[in-house]
Amino acid sequence: MVTIPARRKRATIHDVAVEAGVSRGTVSRVVNNEPYVSEQARTAIEAAIEKVGYVPNNAARSLVMQRSQAVGFIVHEPHSLFLDDPNIGGILLGANTVLSRADYQMVSLVIDSHRDTDRVARYLSGGFVDGVIMVSARHEDPMIRVVEKLALPAAFVGHPPDLRQLPFVGIDNRRSARAITERLIGTGRRRIGMIAAALDRDSGADRLAGFTDALGSRFDPALVARVPLYTFSDGVEGMRALLAVAPDIDGVFAASDAVAAGALEALRDAGRSVPGDVGIVGFDDSTWALRTQPQLSTVHQPAFGLGAAAAECVLGQLRGEEQPADGILLETPIVWRDSA
Amino acid sequence: MVTIPARRKRATIHDVAVEAGVSRGTVSRVVNNEPYVSEQARTAIEAAIEKVGYVPNNAARSLVMQRSQAVGFIVHEPHSLFLDDPNIGGILLGANTVLSRADYQMVSLVIDSHRDTDRVARYLSGGFVDGVIMVSARHEDPMIRVVEKLALPAAFVGHPPDLRQLPFVGIDNRRSARAITERLIGTGRRRIGMIAAALDRDSGADRLAGFTDALGSRFDPALVARVPLYTFSDGVEGMRALLAVAPDIDGVFAASDAVAAGALEALRDAGRSVPGDVGIVGFDDSTWALRTQPQLSTVHQPAFGLGAAAAECVLGQLRGEEQPADGILLETPIVWRDSA
DNA sequence: CGTCACTCTGTGAACGTGCACAGTTTGGAG
DNA sequence: CTCCAAACTGTGCACGTTCACAGAGTGACG
Structure with a gap:
């Protein structure tokens, strides 16, 4: 004769109650950490839970509680x-x-x-x-x-x-952009531009606003290259545009690390050294920041x-x-x- | 007098049944696409569902069906x-x-x-x-x-x-490694090495096996650098080791794109051009592959x-x-x- | 001793669904 | 017309839990 192992059914609150010699209600109170349970009942129930391997059924709980956890x-x-x-x-x-x-x-x-x-x-x-x-x-x-x-x-x-x-x-994109731009100014750069991206999003617009905040009266609209997305390739294009407008540029705030990486590429092609000829900062502190050469100074996003x-x-x-x-x-x- | 909007309760299968003038069972059959429902009932129920905005209650369903979806x-x-x-x-x-x-x-x-x-x-x-x-x-x-x-x-x-x-x-790591190594051989490289990583995992071991498969009798154990992890820094070290052992190396299979990126770094430091002096291939087709200079030839992982x-x-x-x-x-x- | 508050426990009724089963209608074969 | 299967429909129960309520026990207080 072959004994087929019965497909082990899950223990219910009822099984625990029987095992501990109490009622469902009391077990429920223990499970949900409610007051009004005697110490004796509590320990007995906890032992019973352990013994029968009880785990509350989420579906049943959701049904009656009207929420899904x-x-x-x-x-x-x-x-x-x-x-x-x-x-x-x-x-x-x-x-x-x-x-x-x-x-x-x-x-x-x-x-x-x-x-x-x-x-x-x-x-x-x-x-x-x-x-x-x-x-x-x-x-x-x-x-x-x-x-x-x-x-x-x-x-x-x-x-x-x-x-x-x-x-x-x-x-606070605006405040962060302002802070890193000020830091860039502090390194002694004189002609600072920005590659602004994703201006249709508030993050993009705010980063540009922070940049202008930091530069104040020294802000030159001609030194802002506008590109659609926070991408590497847009970074390349933005940097090329900036170099065309202002060959003497010596500082760049890129709207993201990916953009900064693209800018680095364009600068390398143009024979400029970083940070020797041009200082560049990014935004996000993403994996890009560590993979570029040199590694990027940037704003950390606490994702x-x-x-x-x-x-x-x-x-x-x-x-x-x-x-x-x-x-x-x-x-x-x-x-x-x-x-x- | 102020009317407080009653917190809209969700429609149940019962509401649908009343609205359509049938029983719960029939509604259930419609919802679950079961046979034995008259066309008339089906259309009435579908209209009722639309009207009362019925969505099946997952918790109740899970409870009775014993599964969670x-x-x-x-x-x-x-x-x-x-x-x-x-x-x-x-x-x-x-x-x-x-x-x-x-x-x-x-x-x-x-x-x-x-x-x-x-x-x-x-x-x-x-x-x-x-x-x-x-x-x-x-x-x-x-x-x-x-x-x-x-x-x-x-x-x-x-x-x-x-x-x-x-x-x-x-x-199939082994077959893939073999394939890309053969492809590398096909470009005319004579002294081909590998930076093998993560040999304690089957993926790492299999990639090394595929590499040796491809080289056959031309396989030279001295041209394998073993590093612990699939990382950039291990790639740098592995490449340095290979250059020390075989300065005339002209082809490298890196166990991952990150390793390959590190190898590129080491080759640049050593003044070797890629792919001029050395051809290099990676594995994974990750974002690394597109961010390196030059971009990596690699094996695409269909994640x-x-x-x-x-x-x-x-x-x-x-x-x-x-x-x-x-x-x-x-x-x-x-x-x-x-x-x- | 009666009353009351407080602690603790058990019980029945929900929650919304699927399913088995029992019933009703329909239509075709004998 | 009878019989029977097939098509269709309604009903009660079960799923496992929480919650409100009722009830029992205990001690304090007047």
């Missing part, structure tokens, strides 16, 4: 950018770490096409998540409306211009911290705490290396 | 590597895309410390996920035991040596495809289909650029 992590970027942008990975890790610690699970939702927008909107409406972390929402992003309509606890990383009352975490702060913000709302309406801004230390 | 994505790497390794992001996206399409959600679980191991093990035991995708499991990884014990449908990305019967997806295949594999098991026991190997096209 999950938070959505929505990335509204094409797949390619997701891979290229080291910040997103850091934000994801930061958020995941904080959520895990609070026994929440994180569900990643990547929106690439319009089809995805519908899917994610439906998903959010379905009550699968108790809150939402939105990364890089766009101007007029339909997701913002969905989140507002559902009155879902949310935190935005970054700050789309039409975001009204919703809480967000971010960095992990941004994700963690966003998660804390959502958890706070879930606990019913009021959140600061004007958003949370994180520190951005300047990392000074060899490029300026 | 979620798949865990477990990354066993320190946070820093997670950020550095572009493959992981691609795998994540590939898996996420396939799972979303099948209406599964993906839960990311990052294991960094031992504390995390316990947490994730508990999580898996809790029935929160129906299956698991494991990325970069280690030799003797405790997670493997947990997954085996729970008999959880799983797919591994990569192939830890002690993985017995569990299905995996990966690439997105690996994630997608792993997800398909898990979904297949969930559907009760048999999976190939010997794993799935994906194609690795060679990308020929300027470095050789």
Whole structure:
């Protein structure tokens, strides 16, 4: 005769109750750390839980509690950018770490096409998540409306211009740009330009604003090259443009590390040495910064911290705490290396 | 008098039934695309669903069906590597895309410390996920035991040596290494060496094996520099070692793009031109490959495809289909650029 | 002793769904 | 017309939990 091992069924709260000789209610109180349980019952139940290997059933709990213990992590970027942008990975890790610690699970939702927008909107409406972390929402992003309509606890990383009352975490791009430009001025450069990128986003516009702040009356609009994206190739083009306008340029603030890396390439082609002839600084402190030759001086983006702060913000709302309406801004230390 | 807007409760299957004038059972059949529903009832129910805005309650469904419609994505790497390794992001996206399409959600679980191991093990035991995708499991990884014990449908990305019967997806490192080495030989190089890294992992060992395969009788053990990790700095060291042993070396297979980038650095310091004096090829087709000067010829790792295949594999098991026991190997096209 | 507050425990009713089963209608074959 | 299978529909139960409530016990106080 062959004994087929019965597919081990999971222990329920009822099994624990029987094992400990108490009722379901008391076990529930122990599991949820509620008061009004005798010490004797508590120890017996804890032993029983250990013995039968009880793990609470999340589905049953969600059903009765009307919540899912999950938070959505929505990335509204094409797949390619997701891979290229080291910040997103850091934000994801930061958020995941904080959520895990609070026994929440994180569900990643990547929106690439319009089809995805519908899917994610439906998903959010379905009550699968108790809150939402939105990364890089766009101007007029339909997701913002969905989140507002559902009155879902949310935190935005970054700050789309039409975001009204919703809480967000971010960095002060303007202040950071100003700080690193001042630092660049401090090295004695006389003709300082900027390669400004992504001016249609607030991050891009703010970095340019910080740059002009720092230069004050010495600001020369001719020394600003405007390029569409935060990319290497746009950095190459921007630098070429600057060199054409001002061959005597000796300092450059690139709107991102990738842009700075492109600028370095253009400078090398033009036979300029860095930091000898030209000092250059970037923004992000991404992996680019360490891979260039020389390594970049740049502004550190606290990606992990941004994700963690966003998660804390959502958890706070879930606990019913009021959140600061004007958003949370994180520190951005300047990392000074060899490029300026 | 003030009317407080009632917190809109979610419509249930019962509301739909009332609206359409049928019973819950029939609505359930429509929602789950089951047969034995009259055309009349079906259209009425579909209209009712639209009208009341019904979305099935996942928790209730999970409870009764005994499954969660979620798949865990477990990354066993320190946070820093997670950020550095572009493959992981691609795998994540590939898996996420396939799972979303099948209406599964993906839960990311990052294991960094031992504390995390316990947490994730508990999580898996809790029935929160129906299956698991494991990325970069280690030799003797405790997670493997947990997954085996729970008999959880799983797919591994990569192939830890002690993985017995569990299905995996990966690439044929040996064949790929052989192919790109042959290609390098084809460019007319006579003295070809390798910077071999991570020989304690099967990927590292296999790449070395493929290299020796390709060279056959011309293989010279002296022309292999062994370094611990797939990193830039190890690439620098490995190349220096090779130049010391064989100053006349004119071809190098670096075990990864990061290693190749380091090798380029060392060659530049030594005053060698690439590809003039030395041809060099990498492995991975990571962002490194495009950021070096000249751009790297390398082996493309189909990261997105690996994630997608792993997800398909898990979904297949969930559907009760048999999976190939010997794993799935994906194609690795060679990308020929300027470095050789 | 009665009353009250407080601590502790057990019980039944939800939560929203799928499924088995029992019932009803329909239509075709004998 | 009878019989029977097939097509369709409704109903009760189960899933595992939390929560409100009822009830029991204990001690303090008047």
